[in-house]
Every structure is written in structure tokens, then in C-alpha cells.
Amino acid sequence: MKVLAAMSGGVDSAVAAARAAESGHDVTGIHLALSRNPASYRTGARGCCTIEDAGDARRAADVIGIPFYVWDLSDRFHEDVVEDFMAEYTAGRTPNPCLRCNEKIKFAAVLDRALALGFDAVATGHYARLETGAEGVVELHRADDMGKDQSYVLGVLTQEQLAHSLFPLGDTPKSEVRAEAERRGLSVARKPDSHDICFISDGDTGGWLAEKLGAGTGQIVDHATGEVLGHHSGAFGFTIGQRKGLRIGRPAEDGRPRYVLDIEPVSGTVTVGPRESLTVDRITGIRPRWCGAALTGGLEGTVQLRAHGDEHRALVRVVGAEAVEIELRDPAQGIAPGQAAVIYDGSRVVGSCTISATARVTDPVAR
Template identity: 70%
Template sequence: MTHTAQPAPADQRPLRVLAAMSGGVDSAVAAARAAEAGHDVTGVHLALSANPQSFRTGARGCCTIEDSRDARRAADVIGIPFYVWDLAERFREDVVDDFVAEYRAGRTPNPCLRCNEKIKFAALLDRALALGFDAVCTGHYARVATRPDGARELHRASDLAKDQSYVLGVLDGRQLAHAMFPLGDTVTTKDEIRAEAERRGLAVARKPDSHDICFIADGDTQGFLADRLGRADGDIVDESGTRLGTHQGAYGFTIGQRKGLRIGTPAPDGKPRYVLDISPVDNTVTVGPADALDVSALTAVRPRWCGPAPTAPARYTAQMRAHGGEADVTAVPSDDGLAVRFDAPVRGIAPGQAIVLYDGSRVVGSATIAATERTPATV
């Protein structure tokens, strides 16, 4: 398979490109590279909060008034038109409300992945296509390769240290046909990206990276959820059901969590305890030893394929966290889901997380983890 230089499609014609500009250095450099490549680029900043000051400030988020001004200044330097689009209601419904509902159900969602699926490559892309644009450009570190037959594939970034293909694994073939990631083909450090931004005269060159969840203003996820779900006292128990402590809401925990358990009674072996299970029905959190977190298989639902859907069992590597490693798996697709078995146990997988399958560097697709099978010898 021959990989063409990203992002142009098979005919190599200049494109009308809508560049999503968050106000950070990556999206600014991506927009500048797209314009430099000869494309007709328009910048757009997404207003994702009805009250932008409620989102993270101090140059750490992607949705503040400060960020929109930084994006506008970058567009002016690049010399491209710039607009602000209000997608706050859609973002609240598809990302924030989904985030709260998932935690209420005892699952651990990834809001960045959901934002890519529902906002940047659905709401934004649909509007862009309706306005006559050919592609949406973002500052993600990933590659889109064009096969000889014209079909497009999503691949890991050339620089694996910055690869963001995991959070793009929800993109389907139609969305990939209109996706552009100008940063994904270059092996450069973040310092080199910042140096490039400085050479281009972009004031965001030294702006800190965004961290955590953009819509949680103070970074306190547990407090954010408590405000929306209420505080509800419940028990922390061990695997035998013995009560070890209390909590103020099971939604404040994730599978594999070690810190913040506030258990006064030490384990008999003196080793740390981890969250093994979260039961929203009776508001109970179960804790136990680390090896009880080992998972040998899982089932996943709502699969999304970055191209044709697999129809038979196959061998892949799988990634379960945005910054996690890969595991060798056998995956069996079905009409409504995916069954995955690991070659070796993997620790601390939580329902609600996404599993993304890879064939080499190619992203095959993703699905939402629904249930896990613990390694029998350790339970």
C-alpha cells in the first residue's frame, strides 16, 4: 500500500479547508501548514460553553474567551478568515451530559473521544460540508493515508510519542474522507512545533498545553459530578463484603483507582488496595489487591469502524487508554459489538472506556467497553 503525503486526496487538488482552531499551538501550526500547502483555509473557533468563563482558564483549556482571542490572533498572522461558531448546546448534550450519565451508571467515559465523534467530526464537519468546504483540519497527531483505490485509512502519527490516534478511533470512513491532520506526518518534538510557531510569528508558541477535562473549570472531577448527581453516602467493601469505609458517591471512583480511598483498615498483607468494582445500584465500591484487576477478556458495544467493518475473527493490537500501551488480542466482531480476548492479562480496564484496535499502525476501529472478564486465578 502506498501512503500519499497527507492531507491531499487522490486528485491532489487544492481544497477548501475549515481549520478548527482551539487557541493552542498545535491547531495554529496545523492551520498554517494547510495554508502553506496551497489550500484555501478558513479558521473557526468552537464556542462550547454558554458561559465560557466557567471553563478552564489560565491557558489550560480549549474553550475559554482567552482561547478564542488567541485563535483569532493566530488566524490574523496566518492571513486566513476567522469565525467563532456557537456549538455550546450540542456540546452540552453530546459530551457533558453524556459524561455525567456515564458516571451515574458506574462507567468511566472519555469526553475527548466523544467530542471528536460528536462535535469536531459530526456537527462541525456536517456544517462545513453544507457550506462547501472539502475538509476539516485539526492539530491532532495522526495520519490519514490514501490507498490506490482512493479509500482512506487512519494511522498512528509518525512520532509515536505524540500519537493521538486513540481519540480519533471513533471516526468512520465518511469522516476520514474529509479529515486533515497536518502534524501527523512529521517526527518533531513539541519544542520543535513551538519553534515553528515562533518562526511563523504565532503568539501561542509558548502557550501551555491543555490538560484534564476542558469543561471542568477547576479540575475537580469529583466535585463537578457531585454538583450534578448529589452526594450519597455509601460503603466501601472488600471482596468478601466486609465494610472498610464510606464514600460520598460511587461516581467519584474509577476501576483501578488507588489514591483517595480513605480506608482506615490496612489490608491483611499490608499491600495497597485498588477499586475493583463500582455498583451504582447500591452505591457500593469494592476494593481489593492489584492482581484482582487482571482482565483476560472483554465485550464491547457500539463499534465504529475506520473503513469496512471486519467480518471474521482476527489478530490485532489493542489500546484501552489514550496514553496506554498496546496489548495483543484476538477480536471477534458481531453485528452489535465486539468480543476481545487478550494474549496476556491486562490490568485495570473499566467499562465505559474505549478499546481501539490496530493492524500495525492502521486504526481498524473502536468500541465502548461494556463488561470485562477477570482472570479466574486471581479472583
């Protein structure tokens, strides 16, 4: 096959490209230039979209012996990921930009261009597995190394996208990937993994949002009494479940810490209260995306609600074409609208949806 290997400049994508080439595929490496001003993105080892990363990717391609190109997708990335990120926070939601990047950039814009250029598939360094199921359906499964599993951020991929994807690292522990990179002579073998949000250069999400969206005002109020406990300069600086940085100035009467329970974007009101008030066992999801055939009826499976979160046993019901109702057998805490709920049947990813509301069966008023 003709394979386009997306090379971020890290060890995982470099080894994935090398494995694809070693398997006999005709591989071409590409690095995605996602910033209109690369110097404004992370430098050093913390990011995944930097000038240094482009150089690391090129050197890895040279060692592997494959052609290498840089594709400028900065405008598309800004529109589909950065602008979406700002809009979601403005609306009081908590988005996952990595998941959106996979949906809109790596497996949409890149894959569309790859297919138009005659490539058969795109290979990435994600830790996930693909299996061919009944009637030739391509199934997305968790990686063997659960500590590195990235199936959550791939839960937005459709059957058509999965059919043109390769994840060469899905059956390998990360420690073995680094050892393999050493054996192959790849200089990124010991490069630290990227963390945080690639387009926020210093990791200060609240400061970045304040700079982009401007200062605002609002009240911080107590969940139980409605008492105004303080004021803030922008509701976008808060997220559901947040405990630190509330700037209330005085403790609760019982001495326990307070947590953000709700964010009302129009008035800017941030509601805080005790940790137990974060507990939810009902989730409403919208905009479902199915990795194979669309789910109909119900499924007793599990859901994952954060990129590195636990699995929760759940009953999932499809309501019409655009809504999913999830009943958590294992309640969760700190779940925010805008996050993704990824649905699993064993290790298989069934699909995902965007959380629009949460509730508690003993307190059925949706947040």
C-alpha cells in the first residue's frame, strides 16, 4: 500500500513510520505545520507542534529512508481547533482539543488530501488497535498497553476513516517502542512525551483565554445558599470540578474545600459547593459519531469520560439520530459539558458523543 505517515517529531510516530516501511508499504512522511506563527507554540520537549519537532521528524524520516514533506494546515487548524476551543469555553463548556484535532485535521483534512493524492492509508503513532470484524467492518480497540491507550481521542473516527488508518504501535508497550527507536538509531528515542495543549505556549490555559477573549466579570455563589462568595474576571477561567484558584477568600462553614459545580456563561455566574455535589449518574450526549454501524436501542457497556480517566459501567441508550442517554452504573464526579463520552463494548470502541448535560438521579435537575 501507499501509506502517508504523519510524523509529529516524537518517538511514537517515528517508530510507527519505520514499522510501516519495514512492512513493505510505500511510505512517505509528513509533518503538519499547524501554527501560523510556530515560535508562539511550545518549544523544547513539552509540545508537539514546534519548529524543533519539524526538524526531529525530518531527521527521523532520513534515518528510515523515506521521502518527507511539511504540510501547512495552520489555517484549517486555527479554524477547526483553536476557534472551536475558544467558542466552547465562551459557552461555558470544557472541550478536548486533541480529540477535535483528530476529528477535523489528522483524519479528515490529512486523510482527504492523502486519498486525493493516491495514498491508501494514513499511519500515526497512536496507541490503539484495529481489527477486522464481521462482514469486513474495521473495529477500533484499546491498545494492549492500557497505560498508553489513546482510543479515547480516536473515538470520533468513522468507519470510512478507520478503513484508511494504520496504528502500528497498538500491540506494543511504550518501553519497547523507545528501545526499538534506540536500535533503529532514531534520535528521538529518549525525547519526552508531549503534554498539555500544543497551541498554548506556557501551559496557562486561563491566561491564554483571558488574552484571547478579554476580561469579564461575574459572581462566585454558594450552591446551597446562593450567597455571593466572591467575584472573578472571566468564567472561562473555571471548569467543572475545579478546586484550586477559586479566589473566594474564606473557607466554607464546615471547613471543607469547595469545587466548581456549574458555569453560567451569559451572566458569568460560577456556582461552587461540596465535592459530593459533583457526583452524577446521568449524562445526555449529542452529536454521536459511530466507529462502525450506528448503535440502535441500548448497550450495556462502559464509557470513558476523560482522556486519562477511568471506565464506568453504563447503560447507553440512543434517542433519535442526534442524542444519547447514558446511565452510569458507577457514578462519576466533575464531568463537564463539552467533554466527550466514548462508548466501549469490551475493548472495542463503539462510538462517542459530546456531553451536553449531566444529572444525578437523586437530584434530577440537569447541570
